[in-house]
Amino acid sequence: MAENKIPKPVQVADIEAYSPPQIALRIDRVATAKAKLSFAQTFILGILAGVYIGIGAQFATLVISDSTLHFGLNSLIAGIVFSLGLMLVVIGGAELFTGNCLVIMGYISKRITTRELLNNWSISFIGNFVGSLTLVCWMYKTHQFEFFHNMVGAKALLIANTKVNLTFKAALARGVLCNAMVCLAIWLCVSGRSAADKVLSIVFPIGGFVASGFEHCVANMYFIPMGVVLRKNPAVVAAAEKMAGKTLDLSQLTWKGFFINNLVPVTLGNIVGGVILVGIMFWFVYLRPHISLSLNVKQDFFHDK
Protein backbone atom coordinates (compact mmCIF):
# COMPACT_ATOMS: atom_id res chain seq x y z
CA MET A 1 0.00 0.00 0.00
CA ALA A 2 2.82 2.31 0.87
CA GLU A 3 4.05 2.75 -2.69
CA ASN A 4 0.71 4.24 -3.71
CA LYS A 5 1.04 6.99 -1.16
CA ILE A 6 2.51 9.56 -3.53
CA PRO A 7 1.31 13.12 -3.04
CA LYS A 8 -0.56 14.63 -5.94
CA PRO A 9 0.63 17.96 -7.30
CA VAL A 10 -0.03 20.71 -4.80
CA GLN A 11 -3.37 22.45 -5.31
CA VAL A 12 -3.27 26.17 -4.75
CA ALA A 13 -6.50 27.69 -3.48
CA ASP A 14 -7.19 30.97 -5.23
CA ILE A 15 -8.13 33.83 -2.95
CA GLU A 16 -7.32 36.69 -5.30
CA ALA A 17 -9.98 39.15 -6.30
CA TYR A 18 -11.52 38.11 -9.64
CA SER A 19 -9.86 39.67 -12.66
CA PRO A 20 -11.99 41.61 -15.17
CA PRO A 21 -12.40 38.73 -17.67
CA GLN A 22 -13.61 36.53 -14.82
CA ILE A 23 -16.00 39.25 -13.65
CA ALA A 24 -17.51 39.29 -17.13
CA LEU A 25 -17.98 35.52 -17.07
CA ARG A 26 -19.52 35.62 -13.60
CA ILE A 27 -21.98 38.35 -14.59
CA ASP A 28 -22.85 36.30 -17.64
CA ARG A 29 -23.78 33.41 -15.33
CA VAL A 30 -25.61 35.61 -12.83
CA ALA A 31 -27.73 36.89 -15.71
CA THR A 32 -28.87 33.34 -16.40
CA ALA A 33 -29.71 32.80 -12.73
CA LYS A 34 -31.67 36.05 -12.60
CA ALA A 35 -33.64 35.13 -15.70
CA LYS A 36 -34.63 31.84 -14.06
CA LEU A 37 -36.25 33.53 -11.05
CA SER A 38 -40.02 33.17 -10.91
CA PHE A 39 -42.36 36.15 -11.20
CA ALA A 40 -43.04 36.18 -7.45
CA GLN A 41 -39.35 35.97 -6.56
CA THR A 42 -38.35 38.81 -8.89
CA PHE A 43 -41.27 40.95 -7.76
CA ILE A 44 -40.63 40.52 -4.04
CA LEU A 45 -36.89 41.00 -4.43
CA GLY A 46 -37.75 44.09 -6.50
CA ILE A 47 -39.88 45.47 -3.68
CA LEU A 48 -36.98 44.88 -1.29
CA ALA A 49 -34.60 46.76 -3.59
CA GLY A 50 -37.01 49.71 -3.73
CA VAL A 51 -37.21 49.78 0.06
CA TYR A 52 -33.42 49.48 0.45
CA ILE A 53 -32.67 52.34 -1.94
CA GLY A 54 -35.37 54.40 -0.21
CA ILE A 55 -33.70 53.76 3.15
CA GLY A 56 -30.40 55.00 1.71
CA ALA A 57 -32.17 58.05 0.26
CA GLN A 58 -33.91 59.02 3.49
CA PHE A 59 -30.65 58.55 5.41
CA ALA A 60 -28.88 60.92 2.99
CA THR A 61 -31.70 63.48 3.32
CA LEU A 62 -31.48 63.44 7.10
CA VAL A 63 -27.70 63.73 7.22
CA ILE A 64 -27.50 66.78 4.94
CA SER A 65 -30.59 68.58 6.28
CA ASP A 66 -28.44 70.99 8.31
CA SER A 67 -26.36 72.58 5.57
CA THR A 68 -23.83 74.57 7.55
CA LEU A 69 -21.00 72.62 5.94
CA HIS A 70 -19.97 73.82 2.52
CA PHE A 71 -21.81 72.55 -0.54
CA GLY A 72 -19.21 70.09 -1.81
CA LEU A 73 -18.47 68.40 1.49
CA ASN A 74 -22.17 68.19 2.27
CA SER A 75 -22.80 66.42 -1.05
CA LEU A 76 -19.93 64.02 -0.43
CA ILE A 77 -21.31 63.02 2.97
CA ALA A 78 -24.74 62.48 1.43
CA GLY A 79 -23.16 60.21 -1.15
CA ILE A 80 -21.25 58.17 1.39
CA VAL A 81 -24.31 57.50 3.55
CA PHE A 82 -26.47 56.76 0.50
CA SER A 83 -24.16 53.82 -0.26
CA LEU A 84 -26.16 51.99 2.44
CA GLY A 85 -28.88 51.43 -0.15
CA LEU A 86 -26.67 49.62 -2.64
CA MET A 87 -24.86 47.68 0.07
CA LEU A 88 -28.18 46.23 1.18
CA VAL A 89 -29.07 45.44 -2.42
CA VAL A 90 -25.77 43.79 -3.33
CA ILE A 91 -24.88 41.97 -0.14
CA GLY A 92 -28.38 41.43 1.18
CA GLY A 93 -29.65 40.44 -2.24
CA ALA A 94 -32.42 42.21 -4.16
CA GLU A 95 -33.43 42.94 -7.74
CA LEU A 96 -32.63 46.56 -8.55
CA PHE A 97 -33.74 47.78 -11.97
CA THR A 98 -30.66 49.92 -12.59
CA GLY A 99 -28.21 47.23 -11.51
CA ASN A 100 -30.07 44.64 -13.58
CA CYS A 101 -29.11 46.58 -16.71
CA LEU A 102 -25.97 44.41 -16.58
CA VAL A 103 -28.17 41.38 -17.39
CA ILE A 104 -27.81 42.64 -20.96
CA MET A 105 -24.44 40.86 -21.03
CA GLY A 106 -26.18 37.49 -20.73
CA TYR A 107 -28.63 38.55 -23.41
CA ILE A 108 -25.97 39.46 -25.94
CA SER A 109 -24.22 36.16 -25.23
CA LYS A 110 -27.59 34.55 -26.09
CA ARG A 111 -27.85 32.86 -22.71
CA ILE A 112 -31.27 34.38 -22.06
CA THR A 113 -34.10 35.33 -24.40
CA THR A 114 -35.49 38.79 -25.13
CA ARG A 115 -38.61 37.82 -23.25
CA GLU A 116 -36.69 36.84 -20.13
CA LEU A 117 -34.69 40.06 -20.29
CA LEU A 118 -37.75 42.29 -20.63
CA ASN A 119 -39.60 40.32 -17.95
CA ASN A 120 -36.75 40.81 -15.52
CA TRP A 121 -36.47 44.53 -16.23
CA SER A 122 -40.18 45.32 -16.15
CA ILE A 123 -40.97 43.25 -13.06
CA SER A 124 -38.04 44.62 -11.12
CA PHE A 125 -38.93 48.18 -12.21
CA ILE A 126 -42.50 47.78 -10.98
CA GLY A 127 -41.31 46.05 -7.82
CA ASN A 128 -38.88 48.89 -7.11
CA PHE A 129 -41.68 51.41 -7.58
CA VAL A 130 -43.99 49.56 -5.19
CA GLY A 131 -41.20 49.24 -2.62
CA SER A 132 -40.27 52.91 -2.81
CA LEU A 133 -43.88 54.06 -2.46
CA THR A 134 -44.31 51.74 0.53
CA LEU A 135 -41.33 53.34 2.17
CA VAL A 136 -42.65 56.85 1.41
CA CYS A 137 -45.84 55.84 3.19
CA TRP A 138 -43.98 54.49 6.22
CA MET A 139 -41.56 57.42 6.43
CA TYR A 140 -44.43 59.89 6.28
CA LYS A 141 -46.12 58.08 9.15
CA THR A 142 -42.94 58.21 11.25
CA HIS A 143 -43.12 62.03 11.11
CA GLN A 144 -39.37 62.00 10.71
CA PHE A 145 -39.72 65.10 8.51
CA GLU A 146 -40.51 67.13 11.62
CA PHE A 147 -37.02 66.60 13.03
CA PHE A 148 -34.86 69.67 13.50
CA HIS A 149 -37.74 72.18 13.20
CA ASN A 150 -39.10 70.59 10.00
CA MET A 151 -35.72 71.07 8.31
CA VAL A 152 -35.49 67.39 7.34
CA GLY A 153 -38.79 67.69 5.51
CA ALA A 154 -37.70 71.01 4.02
CA LYS A 155 -34.55 69.44 2.60
CA ALA A 156 -36.58 66.55 1.14
CA LEU A 157 -38.94 69.06 -0.46
CA LEU A 158 -36.08 71.09 -1.97
CA ILE A 159 -34.36 67.98 -3.34
CA ALA A 160 -37.58 66.82 -4.98
CA ASN A 161 -38.33 70.26 -6.38
CA THR A 162 -34.87 70.54 -7.97
CA LYS A 163 -35.31 67.13 -9.56
CA VAL A 164 -38.65 67.86 -11.23
CA ASN A 165 -37.39 71.15 -12.66
CA LEU A 166 -34.54 69.67 -14.70
CA THR A 167 -34.66 70.03 -18.46
CA PHE A 168 -35.12 66.82 -20.47
CA LYS A 169 -31.55 66.88 -21.78
CA ALA A 170 -30.00 67.49 -18.36
CA ALA A 171 -32.07 64.73 -16.74
CA LEU A 172 -31.09 62.32 -19.52
CA ALA A 173 -27.37 63.12 -19.28
CA ARG A 174 -27.41 62.84 -15.49
CA GLY A 175 -29.24 59.52 -15.79
CA VAL A 176 -26.59 58.17 -18.17
CA LEU A 177 -23.72 59.14 -15.88
CA CYS A 178 -25.55 57.83 -12.83
CA ASN A 179 -26.21 54.36 -14.06
CA ALA A 180 -22.77 54.03 -15.57
CA MET A 181 -21.47 54.50 -12.03
CA VAL A 182 -24.05 52.19 -10.43
CA CYS A 183 -23.25 49.40 -12.87
CA LEU A 184 -19.53 49.98 -12.32
CA ALA A 185 -20.12 49.63 -8.57
CA ILE A 186 -21.78 46.27 -9.20
CA TRP A 187 -18.97 45.30 -11.55
CA LEU A 188 -16.46 46.06 -8.78
CA CYS A 189 -18.52 44.06 -6.27
CA VAL A 190 -18.53 41.00 -8.49
CA SER A 191 -14.74 41.10 -8.43
CA GLY A 192 -14.59 41.00 -4.62
CA ARG A 193 -14.82 37.87 -2.51
CA SER A 194 -15.50 39.14 1.01
CA ALA A 195 -18.28 41.44 2.18
CA ALA A 196 -15.62 43.97 3.17
CA ASP A 197 -14.39 44.04 -0.44
CA LYS A 198 -17.91 44.72 -1.61
CA VAL A 199 -18.65 47.44 0.93
CA LEU A 200 -15.50 49.34 0.13
CA SER A 201 -15.98 48.91 -3.62
CA ILE A 202 -19.47 50.38 -3.37
CA VAL A 203 -18.57 53.48 -1.37
CA PHE A 204 -16.53 55.18 -4.10
CA PRO A 205 -18.79 54.91 -7.15
CA ILE A 206 -22.09 55.28 -5.30
CA GLY A 207 -20.82 58.07 -3.08
CA GLY A 208 -19.51 59.63 -6.28
CA PHE A 209 -22.71 59.59 -8.25
CA VAL A 210 -24.88 60.92 -5.43
CA ALA A 211 -22.42 63.67 -4.57
CA SER A 212 -22.21 64.66 -8.25
CA GLY A 213 -25.97 65.11 -8.35
CA PHE A 214 -26.63 62.44 -10.98
CA GLU A 215 -30.14 61.00 -11.32
CA HIS A 216 -31.06 57.45 -10.31
CA CYS A 217 -34.57 56.44 -11.28
CA VAL A 218 -35.20 54.20 -8.26
CA ALA A 219 -33.88 56.77 -5.79
CA ASN A 220 -36.16 59.32 -7.44
CA MET A 221 -39.10 56.98 -6.88
CA TYR A 222 -38.53 57.72 -3.20
CA PHE A 223 -37.29 61.34 -3.30
CA ILE A 224 -39.98 62.85 -5.52
CA PRO A 225 -43.11 61.12 -4.12
CA MET A 226 -41.85 62.16 -0.67
CA GLY A 227 -41.71 65.76 -1.93
CA VAL A 228 -45.17 65.47 -3.47
CA VAL A 229 -46.55 64.26 -0.13
CA LEU A 230 -44.73 66.88 1.95
CA ARG A 231 -45.88 69.70 -0.31
CA LYS A 232 -49.32 69.40 1.33
CA ASN A 233 -47.78 70.22 4.70
CA PRO A 234 -47.68 74.02 5.26
CA ALA A 235 -45.13 73.84 8.10
CA VAL A 236 -42.67 71.99 5.86
CA VAL A 237 -43.20 74.40 2.96
CA ALA A 238 -42.57 77.35 5.29
CA ALA A 239 -39.37 75.74 6.56
CA ALA A 240 -38.25 75.05 2.98
CA GLU A 241 -38.80 78.66 1.98
CA LYS A 242 -36.76 79.73 4.97
CA MET A 243 -34.00 77.33 4.01
CA ALA A 244 -33.95 78.42 0.36
CA GLY A 245 -34.26 82.08 1.34
CA LYS A 246 -36.94 82.76 -1.28
CA THR A 247 -40.52 81.83 -2.13
CA LEU A 248 -40.64 78.51 -3.91
CA ASP A 249 -42.41 77.69 -7.14
CA LEU A 250 -43.71 74.20 -6.43
CA SER A 251 -46.02 74.03 -9.46
CA GLN A 252 -44.01 71.20 -11.10
CA LEU A 253 -43.94 69.10 -7.94
CA THR A 254 -46.87 66.86 -8.87
CA TRP A 255 -47.27 63.26 -9.99
CA LYS A 256 -47.41 64.49 -13.56
CA GLY A 257 -44.22 66.51 -13.13
CA PHE A 258 -42.58 63.45 -11.57
CA PHE A 259 -43.40 61.13 -14.46
CA ILE A 260 -42.86 63.48 -17.39
CA ASN A 261 -40.07 65.79 -16.22
CA ASN A 262 -38.07 63.27 -14.31
CA LEU A 263 -38.88 59.56 -14.44
CA VAL A 264 -39.07 59.18 -18.23
CA PRO A 265 -35.78 60.92 -19.16
CA VAL A 266 -33.94 59.51 -16.14
CA THR A 267 -35.05 55.95 -16.84
CA LEU A 268 -34.02 56.29 -20.48
CA GLY A 269 -30.69 57.73 -19.41
CA ASN A 270 -30.19 54.94 -16.88
CA ILE A 271 -30.81 52.34 -19.56
CA VAL A 272 -28.34 54.00 -21.93
CA GLY A 273 -25.69 54.34 -19.23
CA GLY A 274 -26.02 50.84 -17.81
CA VAL A 275 -26.70 48.89 -20.97
CA ILE A 276 -24.49 50.67 -23.49
CA LEU A 277 -21.69 52.34 -21.56
CA VAL A 278 -21.04 49.48 -19.17
CA GLY A 279 -22.81 46.29 -20.27
CA ILE A 280 -22.15 46.37 -24.00
CA MET A 281 -18.73 48.00 -23.60
CA PHE A 282 -17.48 45.28 -21.25
CA TRP A 283 -19.17 42.56 -23.28
CA PHE A 284 -17.31 43.83 -26.33
CA VAL A 285 -14.02 43.83 -24.47
CA TYR A 286 -14.22 40.50 -22.66
CA LEU A 287 -16.95 38.28 -24.06
CA ARG A 288 -17.12 38.94 -27.76
CA PRO A 289 -16.49 35.80 -29.82
CA HIS A 290 -13.04 34.86 -31.15
CA ILE A 291 -11.25 36.59 -28.34
CA SER A 292 -9.84 33.73 -26.36
CA LEU A 293 -6.78 35.86 -25.71
CA SER A 294 -8.24 38.28 -23.23
CA LEU A 295 -9.84 35.38 -21.35
CA ASN A 296 -6.38 33.92 -20.92
CA VAL A 297 -5.12 37.12 -19.41
CA LYS A 298 -5.98 35.83 -15.95
CA GLN A 299 -3.53 32.99 -16.35
CA ASP A 300 -0.84 35.34 -17.54
CA PHE A 301 -1.58 37.80 -14.77
CA PHE A 302 -1.34 35.48 -11.85
CA HIS A 303 0.67 32.57 -13.15
CA ASP A 304 3.02 31.32 -10.46
CA LYS A 305 6.46 30.70 -11.81
Added chain:
Amino acid sequence: MAQEDQSASLRSRKFNKRKEVIMADSKNGGANNQEYTIPVIEIDAYAPAKMADRVGQVGVAKSHLSTLTLFALSILAGVFIALGMQLSMLVTHTATSNYGLNQLVGGVAFTLALVLIVIAGAELFTGNCLIAMSFMARKITGRDLARNLIIAFIGNFIGALTLVLWIYHSNQWTLNNHLLGAKIVLTANDKVNLPFGAAFSRGVLCNALVCLGIWLCYSGRSNIDKILSLLWPISCLIACGFEHCVVNMWLIPMGLVLKGNSEVLAAAEKVCGGKPDLSNLTFFKGFLIDNLVPVVLGNLFGGIILVAGVYWFVYLRPSKRQ
Protein backbone atom coordinates in the same frame (compact mmCIF):
# COMPACT_ATOMS: atom_id res chain seq x y z
CA MET B 1 8.87 2.75 2.56
CA ALA B 2 11.46 5.18 1.36
CA GLN B 3 8.78 7.04 -0.53
CA GLU B 4 6.64 7.23 2.57
CA ASP B 5 9.52 8.80 4.46
CA GLN B 6 10.01 11.17 1.59
CA SER B 7 6.40 12.26 1.64
CA ALA B 8 6.50 12.58 5.43
CA SER B 9 9.54 14.82 5.24
CA LEU B 10 7.85 16.81 2.48
CA ARG B 11 4.90 17.33 4.75
CA SER B 12 7.01 18.43 7.66
CA ARG B 13 8.79 20.88 5.39
CA LYS B 14 5.44 22.32 4.42
CA PHE B 15 4.61 22.77 8.09
CA ASN B 16 7.91 24.46 8.64
CA LYS B 17 7.03 26.93 5.95
CA ARG B 18 3.97 27.78 8.00
CA LYS B 19 1.62 26.77 5.24
CA GLU B 20 -1.68 25.24 6.02
CA VAL B 21 -1.67 21.56 5.15
CA ILE B 22 -4.88 19.64 5.04
CA MET B 23 -4.99 15.91 4.50
CA ALA B 24 -7.87 15.00 2.30
CA ASP B 25 -8.12 11.30 2.98
CA SER B 26 -11.53 11.20 4.54
CA LYS B 27 -12.83 8.53 2.16
CA ASN B 28 -10.53 5.66 3.00
CA GLY B 29 -9.55 6.45 6.58
CA GLY B 30 -6.10 7.16 7.91
CA ALA B 31 -4.35 3.79 7.45
CA ASN B 32 -5.65 2.82 4.04
CA ASN B 33 -5.43 6.09 2.18
CA GLN B 34 -4.40 5.55 -1.42
CA GLU B 35 -3.62 9.10 -2.33
CA TYR B 36 -4.08 12.53 -0.91
CA THR B 37 -3.76 16.10 -1.98
CA ILE B 38 -2.21 18.97 -0.10
CA PRO B 39 -4.10 22.18 -0.71
CA VAL B 40 -1.93 25.15 0.16
CA ILE B 41 -3.59 28.44 0.91
CA GLU B 42 -1.31 31.41 0.52
CA ILE B 43 -2.72 34.69 1.74
CA ASP B 44 0.39 36.77 2.36
CA ALA B 45 0.73 39.98 0.41
CA TYR B 46 3.21 39.63 -2.45
CA ALA B 47 6.77 40.68 -1.66
CA PRO B 48 8.36 43.38 -3.86
CA ALA B 49 10.46 40.92 -5.88
CA LYS B 50 7.35 38.93 -6.69
CA MET B 51 5.47 42.14 -7.51
CA ALA B 52 8.15 43.05 -10.05
CA ASP B 53 7.70 39.65 -11.61
CA ARG B 54 3.94 40.08 -11.78
CA VAL B 55 4.25 43.54 -13.33
CA GLY B 56 6.55 42.06 -15.95
CA GLN B 57 4.01 39.34 -16.78
CA VAL B 58 1.11 41.76 -16.91
CA GLY B 59 3.13 43.93 -19.28
CA VAL B 60 3.45 40.98 -21.65
CA ALA B 61 -0.28 40.25 -21.40
CA LYS B 62 -1.17 43.89 -22.03
CA SER B 63 1.07 44.14 -25.06
CA HIS B 64 -0.77 41.14 -26.55
CA LEU B 65 -4.21 42.74 -26.28
CA SER B 66 -5.83 43.26 -29.66
CA THR B 67 -6.03 46.83 -30.89
CA LEU B 68 -9.81 47.03 -30.55
CA THR B 69 -9.81 45.68 -27.00
CA LEU B 70 -7.01 47.97 -26.00
CA PHE B 71 -8.75 50.94 -27.56
CA ALA B 72 -12.09 50.20 -25.86
CA LEU B 73 -10.38 49.78 -22.50
CA SER B 74 -8.48 53.06 -22.96
CA ILE B 75 -11.70 54.92 -23.67
CA LEU B 76 -13.08 53.50 -20.42
CA ALA B 77 -9.97 54.68 -18.55
CA GLY B 78 -10.46 58.22 -19.88
CA VAL B 79 -14.10 58.11 -18.75
CA PHE B 80 -13.16 56.81 -15.30
CA ILE B 81 -10.54 59.51 -14.75
CA ALA B 82 -13.02 62.17 -15.82
CA LEU B 83 -15.64 60.80 -13.42
CA GLY B 84 -13.13 60.97 -10.59
CA MET B 85 -12.04 64.49 -11.47
CA GLN B 86 -15.53 65.91 -11.80
CA LEU B 87 -16.29 64.51 -8.35
CA SER B 88 -13.12 66.03 -6.97
CA MET B 89 -14.03 69.43 -8.48
CA LEU B 90 -17.53 69.20 -7.09
CA VAL B 91 -16.55 68.42 -3.52
CA THR B 92 -13.90 71.16 -3.37
CA HIS B 93 -15.53 73.99 -5.28
CA THR B 94 -16.74 75.99 -2.29
CA ALA B 95 -13.63 76.46 -0.25
CA THR B 96 -15.09 77.76 2.98
CA SER B 97 -13.30 75.09 4.99
CA ASN B 98 -9.62 74.97 5.72
CA TYR B 99 -7.56 74.98 2.47
CA GLY B 100 -5.50 71.87 3.18
CA LEU B 101 -8.46 69.84 4.36
CA ASN B 102 -10.39 70.83 1.27
CA GLN B 103 -7.56 69.64 -0.99
CA LEU B 104 -7.39 66.38 0.94
CA VAL B 105 -11.12 65.75 0.50
CA GLY B 106 -10.74 66.42 -3.23
CA GLY B 107 -7.89 63.90 -3.39
CA VAL B 108 -9.82 61.22 -1.55
CA ALA B 109 -12.80 61.72 -3.87
CA PHE B 110 -10.54 61.39 -6.92
CA THR B 111 -9.38 57.94 -5.77
CA LEU B 112 -12.67 56.75 -7.30
CA ALA B 113 -11.01 56.98 -10.72
CA LEU B 114 -8.09 54.72 -9.92
CA VAL B 115 -10.28 52.25 -8.01
CA LEU B 116 -12.37 51.87 -11.17
CA ILE B 117 -9.32 51.54 -13.38
CA VAL B 118 -7.47 49.00 -11.28
CA ILE B 119 -10.36 46.77 -10.22
CA ALA B 120 -12.86 47.14 -13.04
CA GLY B 121 -9.99 47.03 -15.52
CA ALA B 122 -9.01 49.73 -18.02
CA GLU B 123 -5.90 50.91 -19.85
CA LEU B 124 -4.62 54.19 -18.48
CA PHE B 125 -1.74 55.91 -20.28
CA THR B 126 0.02 56.98 -17.11
CA GLY B 127 -0.41 53.66 -15.29
CA ASN B 128 0.75 51.75 -18.36
CA CYS B 129 4.17 53.37 -18.04
CA LEU B 130 4.87 50.43 -15.69
CA ILE B 131 4.82 48.15 -18.75
CA ALA B 132 8.26 49.57 -19.45
CA MET B 133 9.50 47.00 -16.92
CA SER B 134 8.66 44.20 -19.36
CA PHE B 135 10.44 46.15 -22.08
CA MET B 136 13.55 46.61 -19.96
CA ALA B 137 13.42 42.91 -19.09
CA ARG B 138 13.35 42.23 -22.88
CA LYS B 139 10.01 40.44 -22.69
CA ILE B 140 8.35 42.83 -25.17
CA THR B 141 9.77 45.00 -27.92
CA GLY B 142 9.97 48.78 -27.97
CA ARG B 143 7.33 48.70 -30.67
CA ASP B 144 4.89 46.84 -28.38
CA LEU B 145 5.46 49.39 -25.63
CA ALA B 146 5.01 52.36 -27.94
CA ARG B 147 1.89 50.81 -29.49
CA ASN B 148 0.30 50.28 -26.09
CA LEU B 149 1.12 53.77 -24.81
CA ILE B 150 0.01 55.53 -28.01
CA ILE B 151 -3.31 53.69 -28.30
CA ALA B 152 -3.94 54.22 -24.58
CA PHE B 153 -3.18 57.93 -24.96
CA ILE B 154 -5.59 58.38 -27.87
CA GLY B 155 -8.30 56.29 -26.19
CA ASN B 156 -7.94 58.20 -22.91
CA PHE B 157 -8.26 61.47 -24.80
CA ILE B 158 -11.44 60.32 -26.54
CA GLY B 159 -12.92 59.01 -23.29
CA ALA B 160 -12.19 62.23 -21.44
CA LEU B 161 -13.68 64.35 -24.25
CA THR B 162 -16.81 62.14 -24.26
CA LEU B 163 -17.30 62.93 -20.61
CA VAL B 164 -16.80 66.66 -21.30
CA LEU B 165 -19.79 66.35 -23.63
CA TRP B 166 -21.99 64.39 -21.21
CA ILE B 167 -21.17 66.51 -18.18
CA TYR B 168 -21.71 69.71 -20.12
CA HIS B 169 -25.17 68.49 -21.16
CA SER B 170 -26.00 67.38 -17.62
CA ASN B 171 -25.85 71.07 -16.58
CA GLN B 172 -23.98 69.93 -13.50
CA TRP B 173 -21.76 73.04 -13.75
CA THR B 174 -24.75 75.25 -12.92
CA LEU B 175 -24.88 73.76 -9.40
CA ASN B 176 -24.52 76.13 -6.49
CA ASN B 177 -25.11 79.29 -8.56
CA HIS B 178 -22.52 78.37 -11.22
CA LEU B 179 -19.74 78.28 -8.63
CA LEU B 180 -18.84 74.76 -9.76
CA GLY B 181 -18.35 75.96 -13.33
CA ALA B 182 -16.28 78.88 -12.04
CA LYS B 183 -14.02 76.50 -10.10
CA ILE B 184 -13.46 74.39 -13.22
CA VAL B 185 -12.61 77.43 -15.38
CA LEU B 186 -10.23 78.87 -12.79
CA THR B 187 -8.46 75.54 -12.16
CA ALA B 188 -8.07 74.99 -15.92
CA ASN B 189 -6.71 78.52 -16.24
CA ASP B 190 -4.12 77.87 -13.52
CA LYS B 191 -3.01 74.76 -15.34
CA VAL B 192 -2.45 76.42 -18.74
CA ASN B 193 -0.44 79.25 -17.17
CA LEU B 194 2.20 77.04 -15.57
CA PRO B 195 5.78 77.61 -16.72
CA PHE B 196 7.34 74.64 -18.55
CA GLY B 197 9.57 73.64 -15.63
CA ALA B 198 6.75 73.64 -13.11
CA ALA B 199 4.41 71.66 -15.36
CA PHE B 200 7.18 69.13 -16.09
CA SER B 201 8.23 68.61 -12.49
CA ARG B 202 4.63 68.34 -11.31
CA GLY B 203 4.07 65.79 -14.06
CA VAL B 204 7.07 63.77 -12.87
CA LEU B 205 5.87 63.67 -9.28
CA CYS B 206 2.31 62.93 -10.35
CA ASN B 207 3.10 59.88 -12.37
CA ALA B 208 5.63 58.62 -9.88
CA LEU B 209 2.74 58.55 -7.38
CA VAL B 210 0.27 57.00 -9.84
CA CYS B 211 2.72 54.24 -10.72
CA LEU B 212 3.55 53.69 -7.07
CA GLY B 213 -0.16 53.37 -6.31
CA ILE B 214 -0.47 50.72 -9.01
CA TRP B 215 2.75 49.10 -7.80
CA LEU B 216 1.24 48.78 -4.32
CA CYS B 217 -1.87 47.21 -5.87
CA TYR B 218 0.26 44.41 -7.27
CA SER B 219 1.13 43.43 -3.73
CA GLY B 220 -2.50 43.06 -2.67
CA ARG B 221 -4.84 40.16 -3.32
CA SER B 222 -8.30 41.36 -2.37
CA ASN B 223 -10.15 44.47 -3.47
CA ILE B 224 -9.83 45.92 -0.02
CA ASP B 225 -6.04 45.62 -0.23
CA LYS B 226 -6.07 47.40 -3.54
CA ILE B 227 -8.45 50.19 -2.59
CA LEU B 228 -6.60 51.02 0.60
CA SER B 229 -3.23 50.90 -1.19
CA LEU B 230 -4.51 53.34 -3.80
CA LEU B 231 -6.09 55.75 -1.37
CA TRP B 232 -2.89 57.32 -0.02
CA PRO B 233 -0.76 57.84 -3.16
CA ILE B 234 -3.66 58.95 -5.34
CA SER B 235 -5.21 61.37 -2.88
CA CYS B 236 -1.70 62.75 -2.33
CA LEU B 237 -1.16 63.57 -5.98
CA ILE B 238 -4.46 65.42 -6.40
CA ALA B 239 -4.30 67.18 -3.03
CA CYS B 240 -0.74 68.36 -3.73
CA GLY B 241 -1.75 69.73 -7.13
CA PHE B 242 0.48 67.55 -9.30
CA GLU B 243 -0.28 67.36 -13.02
CA HIS B 244 -1.81 64.22 -14.53
CA CYS B 245 -2.14 64.37 -18.31
CA VAL B 246 -5.41 62.38 -18.52
CA VAL B 247 -7.01 64.50 -15.79
CA ASN B 248 -6.05 67.57 -17.79
CA MET B 249 -7.63 66.05 -20.90
CA TRP B 250 -10.96 66.38 -19.12
CA LEU B 251 -10.39 69.44 -16.97
CA ILE B 252 -8.94 71.88 -19.49
CA PRO B 253 -11.40 71.11 -22.35
CA MET B 254 -14.22 71.44 -19.79
CA GLY B 255 -12.79 74.85 -18.85
CA LEU B 256 -12.60 75.77 -22.55
CA VAL B 257 -16.25 74.85 -23.05
CA LEU B 258 -17.44 76.75 -19.96
CA LYS B 259 -15.29 79.80 -20.73
CA GLY B 260 -17.94 81.00 -23.17
CA ASN B 261 -20.74 81.00 -20.59
CA SER B 262 -21.37 84.48 -19.16
CA GLU B 263 -22.95 83.26 -15.91
CA VAL B 264 -19.93 81.05 -15.18
CA LEU B 265 -17.63 84.01 -15.91
CA ALA B 266 -19.63 86.23 -13.56
CA ALA B 267 -19.30 83.61 -10.81
CA ALA B 268 -15.57 83.31 -11.51
CA GLU B 269 -15.20 87.08 -11.22
CA LYS B 270 -16.91 86.96 -7.84
CA VAL B 271 -14.56 84.20 -6.64
CA CYS B 272 -11.41 86.03 -7.83
CA GLY B 273 -12.57 89.43 -6.70
CA GLY B 274 -11.72 90.81 -10.13
CA LYS B 275 -11.78 89.88 -13.78
CA PRO B 276 -9.67 86.73 -14.25
CA ASP B 277 -7.20 86.79 -17.14
CA LEU B 278 -8.33 83.87 -19.30
CA SER B 279 -6.33 84.87 -22.39
CA ASN B 280 -4.14 81.74 -22.37
CA LEU B 281 -7.09 79.35 -21.94
CA THR B 282 -7.08 78.18 -25.57
CA PHE B 283 -6.98 74.75 -27.17
CA PHE B 284 -3.73 74.76 -29.13
CA LYS B 285 -1.47 77.26 -27.43
CA GLY B 286 -2.72 76.94 -23.85
CA PHE B 287 -3.84 73.34 -23.59
CA LEU B 288 -1.71 71.37 -26.02
CA ILE B 289 1.56 73.32 -25.96
CA ASP B 290 1.74 74.98 -22.55
CA ASN B 291 0.22 72.14 -20.58
CA LEU B 292 -0.07 68.78 -22.29
CA VAL B 293 3.44 68.61 -23.77
CA PRO B 294 5.40 69.26 -20.55
CA VAL B 295 2.97 67.20 -18.46
CA VAL B 296 3.12 64.19 -20.79
CA LEU B 297 6.92 64.37 -20.85
CA GLY B 298 6.97 64.64 -17.07
CA ASN B 299 4.53 61.75 -16.70
CA LEU B 300 6.64 59.56 -18.98
CA PHE B 301 9.79 60.43 -17.07
CA GLY B 302 8.19 59.84 -13.67
CA GLY B 303 6.57 56.55 -14.64
CA ILE B 304 9.16 54.97 -16.88
CA ILE B 305 12.40 56.12 -15.31
CA LEU B 306 11.62 56.76 -11.66
CA VAL B 307 9.31 53.84 -10.93
CA ALA B 308 9.59 51.20 -13.66
CA GLY B 309 13.29 51.82 -14.27
CA VAL B 310 14.29 51.85 -10.63
CA TYR B 311 12.31 48.75 -9.71
CA TRP B 312 13.56 46.96 -12.82
CA PHE B 313 17.10 47.80 -11.79
CA VAL B 314 16.55 46.53 -8.28
CA TYR B 315 14.59 43.36 -8.95
CA LEU B 316 14.66 42.31 -12.59
CA ARG B 317 17.99 43.26 -14.10
CA PRO B 318 19.80 40.26 -15.60
CA SER B 319 23.06 40.43 -13.63
CA LYS B 320 21.20 39.67 -10.44
CA ARG B 321 19.51 36.61 -11.81
CA GLN B 322 22.58 34.93 -13.22
